Amino acid sequence: MSGGDSGSQKTAISTDLAPAAVGPYSQAIRVGDLLFVSGQLPLDPAAPGDPAPDSFGRQTEMALSNLRAVVEASGLGVDDIARTTIYVTDLSRFDEVNQAYASFFSGVVPPARCTVEVAALPKNVGVEIDAIAYAAAVGVG
Template identity: 50%
Template structure:
């Protein structure tokens, strides 16, 4: 059985998709831009933008009873691979004390709303 994961503590979807979906022991979180859930504005630095994307993912996971510790895979989309080192630092701090998830980082030509970063995640919980 599948269920939508949804919260007002993360930005609303900007298209015909759910913030996240849970099915069985898995949760799939749609790509999150670094937007503040209330203002929609992006923080100024790539480090703060990375934290915002991950915070939005965490809020969506919490709506389904999961946490950052349940994340098993992430994909990071960057418009500028020169930001990789700074993104890594913020990403590592977010997962401090957790087992680091598997990850891919991909440079793309553009992202919605001209965002410089977008992150999606897959989480696994032992109890369905």
């Protein structure tokens, strides 16, 4: 639907606790009960010019930490994440990614997930993770 009244307002979410967007997009958009979090890179928000670590496991931890910061800036939590997409530049390193991912989501029902190997990612990183969270799961609205 374009234009008109869709019944839901689109709200941008941002936080200084995650790296700023590296292009013309929002860190996240809230539409009704859904939160769409843009791909988070393994960059330190306090030093975004620093290179990402070599370890895909450590890159995954950093990307997930940034994802958590954006989700929490919306008033939601990790347990509200319903789906993630992981982009990796080397699928042979997936075990490192999977271990860090499993640790991050321990104690909550892990979200549905898709993993895709890509030729390259911004800032020469090896991992990027985006998410969709559901606000109504905790009665936020």
